[in-house]
Structure formats: C-alpha cells, structure tokens
Amino acid sequence: MRSLDQGLQDLLSAVNNILSVREKNRPDRGKIRRRLQAEVGAIRRAVPLTPDTIKKLAGGRPLVGVDGSVTAYGALFPHIIHLFRALASTTAQSVEEGLYLVDLFYPELEDHRQEIEEAVARAAAAGENLAPEAVLSQIVRARLAALEVRAAREALEKYRPFAVFFDGGFLRYGTLAPAQWQEYRELALARDVVSIGVIEEIGTFDLARKILAGPGASPPFTCDRDLLFGVLEPGEWLAVRGELELKKTYYTCFARPGAYPGAVAYDFFREQAHRAADFIPLLFGLTPRGGRGIPWWLDQVDRAVRISRPEMELLLATCLDRGLRERFFVPRRERRSL
Numbered sequence: 001m002r003s004l005d006q007g008l009q010d011l012l013s014a015v016n017n018i019l020s021v022r023e024k025n026r027p028d029r030g031k032i033r034r035r036l037q038a039e040v041g042a043i044r045r046a047v048p049l050t051p052d053t054i055k056k057l058a059g060g061r062p063l064v065g066v067d068g069s070v071t072a073y074g075a076l077f078p079h080i081i082h083l084f085r086a087l088a089s090t091t092a093q094s095v096e097e098g099l100y101l102v103d104l105f106y107p108e109l110e111d112h113r114q115e116i117e118e119a120v121a122r123a124a125a126a127g128e129n130l131a132p133e134a135v136l137s138q139i140v141r142a143r144l145a146a147l148e149v150r151a152a153r154e155a156l157e158k159y160r161p162f163a164v165f166f167d168g169g170f171l172r173y174g175t176l177a178p179a180q181w182q183e184y185r186e187l188a189l190a191r192d193v194v195s196i197g198v199i200e201e202i203g204t205f206d207l208a209r210k211i212l213a214g215p216g217a218s219p220p221f222t223c224d225r226d227l228l229f230g231v232l233e234p235g236e237w238l239a240v241r242g243e244l245e246l247k248k249t250y251y252t253c254f255a256r257p258g259a260y261p262g263a264v265a266y267d268f269f270r271e272q273a274h275r276a277a278d279f280i281p282l283l284f285g286l287t288p289r290g291g292r293g294i295p296w297w298l299d300q301v302d303r304a305v306r307i308s309r310p311e312m313e314l315l316l317a318t319c320l321d322r323g324l325r326e327r328f329f330v331p332r333r334e335r336r337s338l
Contacts, residue, residue: 027212032231035211041240041253043232046281054285057278061162062092064155065301068148068167070140071312075331077133078107082140083312086147087305088155088164095300099158101151103143107136115139145176153184156193163194163279165298170197170250170267185269194275196283197267200294201225202254204265206246224254228263232256234289237280238263242273255280257287264293 027035037043049057066088074080082105089098105112116135123130152164166173173181188195202225212222232238237255246252251273254263266283268276286295294302316325 029231032211032227036207036231036238039210040207040244041238043236044239044277044280045233045236046255046257046284049281049285054282057282058162062090062159063297064088064090064152064159064161064164065095065295065298066148066152066155066164066166067298067301067305068144068151069306070144071307071309072140073312073316074329077136078113079328080136081106081316081329082143083307083315084144084147085305085307086144086151087301088151088159089297089301089304090155090159090161091297092159095297095304098301098304099151099155100305101147101154103147105136105139105143107132141172142176145173146180149173149177149180149184152195153180153187156184156187156191160191161193163196163282164188165295166195166197166267167294167298167302168197169199169252169265170195170269171247174249189269189271194272194279195269196279197250198283198294198298199265199267200292202228202263202265204246204252206244207254224265225262228254228256230261232263234259235284237284239276242270251276253280255283257284257293258289258291260291260293262293 033043066086068084068086070082070084072080072082084103084105086101087095087098089095107113107116116132116139119135119138120130120132123135148166152166155161155164170181173184185195187193202223204224205222207224208222208227211227228238232255234256237253240246240251240253242251247267249270251268251270252265253268253276254265256263266276266280268279283295286297287293288296291299316329320329
C-alpha cells in the first residue's frame, strides 16, 4: 500500500490546527443563548401534541411531502442525459402511491439545444461569456425546482392537504422557478395550506453575523449552522422575531428536533409566520429523535423519489441501442468492462 503523502498530511494538519483554535475561541454556549434571546427571538420548548390537537390541526385533511431527484448519464457535453423525477406523496397512502412527475433534458434535442443557445446569446448581450456547459448546469437546477413545484401544485388539487412539507428551503424555488412558485404560493395561501421548507443543512450567515459581531469575535465565514451547533437543547426552537426579516418574503425559524446537536431550519411563507408555533410541535413529533432532523414522512418521500444509478442504467439499456449508448455516452475507460 502506498504511504501517505507527507506534504498533504502537513497541509491537512494546518487545517486541523485552524479549526481547533476556532473551537477554543468560540463563545460559550450560555453567552450565545443569551445573545440570541436578546437580539433574535425567544428560545421555546415545543409541547408534544395530543391526538385531539393533531386532529384539529389537520381538519380531516392529509399531509403531503414533496421532493425531487435528478441523475445524469454521459461523460462529455453535449452527450449528457439528465433524468428528473418529482414526488408529492400524502400520508393517507403508501409513499410509492404518490403523484410522480418526470422530465428529461438532452442538449441534442432541438428544443433543448435552442434553450441553451438562447441563454448563451442573452448572456453575451449582457457582456457575459457563458459556456454552454454552464448554461446546462443552470437549466438542470431550474428544471428540477420547477418539477418539484409543479408536483406540489398538483398535489394541492388532488389531495387537498392541510400542510405541504418541502425537502429544502424556499429561496431555491423563488429563484429558479419564480412564476410556478408564485402560482403555488397564491393557491396554497388561498386554501390555507401551510407550506414548510425543511432545511437540513443551514447555509445562512445572518445570525452568526449578528451574534458574533465585534472585532476579533469570530472568523469571517462562521455560518448559522456553526453558531447553533449544540446551543439548543433537544425539543427547543428559536422563534425569530418577525421584524428581523432574515428572508424578505419568508419567515425562518431554527430548531433542534432530536438528539443530534446540530440545528435545522424551517421556512414558512411570511403570511403564515403566525402558524409556526402550531406546526413546530408537529414537525418535532414527526422527526425521529435519533435521526438527521428531517420529518419521517419527508424522509420516506426522499427515498422513494431517488433515481438510483442501477435504475438509470436499466432504463438506458432498455431504451437506447447498445451501440449508440456506448458510442455517445460511455467513456472509453468504462468500455473496457463492457
């Protein structure tokens, strides 16, 4: 076995030293909690829901979970196929019986090629040199977001839910699929369907900048995920004051629903911010105590919607001639094993 590269070991040891110093200089937990409550909002403990409370909250309607998946096949542009699948599934049936939507993007299809060319031309008109490969990456993200929103929109009509849980925050939908997201938002609000984006990996910096402000108080890239690690007790949540507006059109709060010391975040439409206190206990009750902070039903949807590599390979082997598949999509290094 080849010995470890000493140069790389030295570089990684330097990273370890930086992180160790950073942890030693971290403000103590009590101080962070006091600053959060003084400047951000109240730290509350969620009260477990009783069956009667859950029944009243649901009003006889089901809960829906929404997630999406994308898998790519191919090595070099333009011969890369992206397969998309979105799933909106209700607790009134098995997760596999939910509402599935699918899509495909391949740059050699005429409409898809035109979409890429138009995006490159718009960028050039704005003085930006955008490669087709970069445009493809943008299109893939936008298509997945739009498909998930469409699934949620159709689920409102089909299932008439009392709440819709999304796997991830709302900013992605508003940025990548603005028209579809606005349509969904208006319909959900009109029907009093509470929409919640469950964020496992918190990527914002707002709380950290506010709490750790001051010369030498914190490294410049401390994020809210780092700040909140181990700060909340299991079963606690941070009810952010509405006037702070961490996200302009959304209300975001933070929570520790289980034993894992890291926090998660929940996005609500700002018009439904007042419903957060009602739904946090439900979110906690649906989240396994020893899990990763995601409600159990949303985790089931996540598993069901994934397009696995074997499934992708089987689909392509079934639908594409072997000769064409090997010529256009299989890298040379992989052909040796075919």
